[in-house]
Amino acid sequence: MRRRGLLAAGLAAPGIAAPGIARAQARAIRVVNAYGAGGTADIVCRLLFGRLAERTGQNFVVENRPGGAGTIAAAAVARAPPDGNTLLYDATAHSVNPALFGPRLPYDTQRDFLPVFLSLVTPNTILGSTLFAPRTVPALIAAAQAAPGTIDAGTTGIGSAQHITLALFNTMAGVRINHVVYRDAPAARNDMVTGRIQLQFSNVPGSVTPFRAGTARVLAHSGQAEVAVLPGVPAIGATLPGFETYEWNGIFLPAGTPEATRRRLNAGLNAAAAEPAVAERLAALGGLLRPNTPEEFAGFLEGQFALHARVVREASIRVD
Template identity: 80%
Template sequence: MHRRALLGGALAAPRIVRAQGTNQARAIRVVNAYGAGGTADIVCRLLFGRLSERTGQSYVVENRPGAAGTIAASVVARAPPDGATLLYDATAHSVNPALFGPKLPYDTRRDFLPVFLSLVTPNTILGSKFFAPRTVPELIAAARAAPGTIDAGTSGIGSAQHITLALFNAMAGVQINHVVYRDAPAARNDMVTGRIQLQSSNVPGSVGHVGAGTARVIAHTGREAVPVLPGVPAVAETLPGFETYEWNGVFLPAGTPEEIRRGLNAALNATAAEPAIAAKLVALGGLVRPNTPEEFTDFLDGQSALHGRVVREANIRAD
C-alpha cells in the first residue's frame, strides 16, 4: 500500500470539476457490484448522492450483486466508453483474476480504467464472548494446541475476509477452519451466539460490538491505529508484516476519454473531502486520503499481487 497517497498526509483537494463532458440531462449509471445495505452500497450512495447535488449531474446507482462482483463488472466492461456508465467495485476485483483465472469474462487491467479509491478499511478478527482467547497470541496458542477445532465464518470464498483468514493461517502456522456463510450478518449471528468461535470481518461490521459488548474485536489488520476501534491492536504487532484491507473504488470502461476520467476523479476527491462526508467515511473505519488514478492503479497492483499469492498458496478455489 502506498501510505503517502492513501494512508498518509492528504494531497491537495482538487477544485470541483464537472465529472463528465456529457449532457447533464442524461443520468449517469453507476453499476454497483454489491447489494443494498452493505458497506459498498452505503459508501457508493453517500458519494454519488452528494456528487449529484454538487454538480447538478444525476448519478443513478444500480445494484447488480452476485458472482463475486463479476455480474456488474461484465455489464460495465461491455458498456460504451462514453462516461455514461461507471462501475463501483470492491476487493473482489483484485481477487477474481487469481480466483477465476481464464474463466473470468473480462480482463481487470485491460477492460477498466481505475478512477478513484473511495474507501480502504482494515479487516478484523472478531471473537465470540464465549471464546476464551482475547489476544492474537492467545488465539495462536489455542489454535496450535488443538489444530482444526476453531471455526471462523466469512461471507464467501475469495472474499477479503477469507483472504485475511488464509493469510493468518499461513503466517501464524495454524489451521483455523473456514466456514462460508451466505452473508456477513449470518456469520455474525453464529459467532455472537457461540456456534462458531470467530468471524473474519471488517471495521464497519465490527464497530457495533465495541459498545454493545456482544463480541470482542481481537485485532484489526491495518498498520496504524483505527480511531473507531480504540485500544484494538493490529495483527502485525504479533505477526510483523501482516496487513489486509477491504477497499471500494470507481472504474470506467477502457477507452473512455482521459478528460472524463480526470474530471470524475477530481469531483469525487472534492466530494469525499467535504467535512460531513469525510466524517461518515471515518466512522466506517475509512483510511483513504485524496488520490489520483495513478495512485489507485498502484494500489490495485499491490492488492492484486498479494491476493493472487494468497489464493495460490492457500489453494483457494471458486468451485
C-alpha cells in the same frame, strides 16, 4: 499503502453539467454497483454520488447488480460504451477474482477497466465470541496450534477480503483455523455471538456495533495504525510482522474512455469526499481514505493484485 503526492480537491465531475445548468439538461450517468443494497459498498457509493450530484446538478443512477463475486456488474461495465456514461463501483473481489477465476472471467480485469478513484480503504478484523477463551492474537495462535482444525471462523464467501485475511493468518501464524462460509455477515455474526462458531473475520464497519455493545470481542485489525473507531484494538501485525490486508472500494470506467473524463470524475469525487459531512461519515465507517489520483489508485491495485494472487496460490483457494 503508500500514497504520496496526494491530490488536492478538484472541480467538477466527469463530463457532467456545471452547477448552474439545469438538471434536465444533463444525461443520467449509470453507476453499476457490484454489491447489494444496504452494505458498506452501497452506503459509500450512494453517499459519494449523492453529494456529487448535489455539487454538479448531474443525475447519477445507482444500479445494484450483485452476484458472482462482483463479476456480473464488472462484465456489464466492460461491455459498455466508453463514453463516460457508465461507471463500475467495485470492491476487494475485483483484485481477487483474476487469481480465483483465471481465464473463466468474461473480461480482463486489468485491461478492460480504468481505475478512477479509491473511495474506501478499511482494515479487516478478527471478532471473537465472548464464550471463546482467547482474547488476544497470541492466545488465539496458541489455542489453534494446541488443537489444529478445532476452531471455526465465519466469512461471507470464498475469496472475500475476510477469507483472504483468514488464509493469510493461517499461513503466517502456522495454524489451521477452519473457514465457514455464510450467506451474509449478520448470519455469521449471530453464530459467532452465540458461540456456534468461535470467530468471525469481518471488517471495521461491521465490527463497530458489536465492539461498542460488548456482544463480541475484537481481537485485532489487519491495518497498521490504530483505528480510531476501535480504540485499544491492536494490529495483527504487532504479533505477525508484515501482516496487512484491507477491504477497499473503488470506481472504474470502461477502458477507452477519454482521459479528460477520468480526470474530471476523479477531481469531482475527491471534492465530494473532502466535504466535512462526507468525510465524517467515511471516518465513522473506519475508512482510511485520503485524496488520491487515478495513478495512485492504480498503484494500490497493483499491490492488491499481487498480494491476493499470492494468498490464493499459497492457500490453494478454489471455487467450484
